[in-house]
Amino acid sequence: MKLLSHPLARALGLALGIAALSPAQAQDYPSRNVTIVVPFGAGGGVDITARLLAEKLRTTLGGTVIVENKAGGSGMIGAQAVTKAAPDGHTLLLGSAGETAINPFVYKGRMQYDPTKDLVPVTLVVRVPNVLVVANKLPVKNTEELIAHAKKNPGKLSYSTSGVGNPQHLNGELLEELGGVFMVHIPYRGAAAQLVDVTSGLVDMTFVSYTAAKSFIQAGKVKPIAVTSPTRASFAPELPALAEHKPLAKYALENWFGLFAPAGTPDAVVQKLNAAVTAALKDPELAKKLREQGGEPAPMSPQQFKDFIKKESVQFERIVTSAKITAE
Incomplete structure (x- = not known):
């Protein structure tokens, strides 16, 4: 008990406790409604994709999955709201390339969040040429x-x-x-x-x-x-x-929609989400509906998605810089 009274020991104990809870959190997850935030208005491509995905996730993930639109600021208002949500997997972002990989170069220091630090990539959902x-x-x-x-x-x-x-x-x-x-x-x-x-x-x-x-x-x-x-x-x-x-011949530039969680979300929960979305996207009916909306289903592991965003960002930054694109 003396050892645990030391601040460093208490911090270590807390960290170990959190790590030990992660598998349990994943087993019990979701424990309430899961909300997918769409950072754009209803009826657009991201919104339609989110609603189609949410319907299937109710089976592959289990529980109620709802979609909430938080439009404005070129997608950044909704994205920022998710960065401030509890990191437990119950509030997610279906984001596009803009607010998660392009805007940091267009808006630079004016963004209120850093996608690479404040969001955790779960999986790419669709590529949208x-x-x-x-x-x-x-x-x-x-x-x-x-x-x-x-x-x-x-x-x-x-x-x-x-x-x-x-x-x-x-x-x-x-x-x-x-x-x-x-x-x-x-x-x-x-x-x-x-x-x-x-x-x-x-x-x-x-x-x-x-x-x-x-x-x-x-x-x-x-x-x-x-x-x-x-x-x-x-x-x-x-x-x-x-x-x-x-x-x-070197031309290749698509929009894409991917699922993100707030930074700090336990890895076990991220992995469970990834598995649920991957299973959903393998459903022929959902894949057909997504293709009818102009999307190519393309699930990835969290690490693959992280690497994908990093690679895409290199091209985005180069074009934005070369063309001197800045938002007013």
């Missing part, structure tokens, strides 16, 4: 013709995205870099407006999710050119990848 579509009036029908046309008209072609510094914007910057072209970026507040202005010809092209563009493509209101993934996407195999055009 964007699709490049152009106005019908544009005299091009494939990537090669688009690049050639852009080179003949430097600074005259415009492309819309849903904001500054997000994956769509980086898609445009990467196309300019690898294609050796100069275009004008026009940021919008959402997919609907950016697509409508392409259909009217007010804007020449846009990078957008396949889900948002699908009805416009099917109605013949825009011309699909390619997807931004390194290879063709299973949900639209008829569309080539930009990388199939030889000068763009």
Whole structure:
């Protein structure tokens, strides 16, 4: 007892106690409702993915899983809320590449959290390639013709995205870099407006999710050119990848959605969550629904996901720095 009265001994005892509790926590987890925070509004890609996943997790994880939207601040309000939640696995974040891997380079010191320190990667859920579509009036029908046309008209072609510094914007910057072209970026507040202005010809092209563009493509209101993934996407195999055009062979930049927990969440709980999500994503029905939404299911181990984010961040930082992208 004397030994335990020493501050260092008490601290050591507490640490050992926490470590000993972790497996028990995992066995009893979840002990109440699990909330998946979506840092964007209802109806978008992250929200739909979260709701589809939550429905399946009620079986693979057990218990009630609900989705809560906390939109604003380019996804950072919801993400920050999760960093402040109890680290017990009952409050999670389904985050996109923006607020977890790109924003630190765009907003720099203005962020109120550090994704690498305040969040624990659980697993990648889906990779979400964007699709490049152009106005019908544009005299091009494939990537090669688009690049050639852009080179003949430097600074005259415009492309819309849903904001500054997000994956769509980086898609445009990467196309300019690898294609050796100069275009004008026009940021919008959402997919609907950016697509409508392409259909009217007010804007020449846009990078957008396949889900948002699908009805416009099917109605013949825009011309699909390619997807931004390194290879063709299973949900639209008829569309080539930009990388199939030889000068763009190194082109690969996708959005992605992944599950995160607050820093300090016991590893045993993280591993249980990872197993539950992996099992959910192996369900053919859920995988089919996710692909219909333009997502490619891609579960990873927590360490693989951590390494994936680190690798992605290298490219994001390089593009943001090279293009001198900063948020107002």
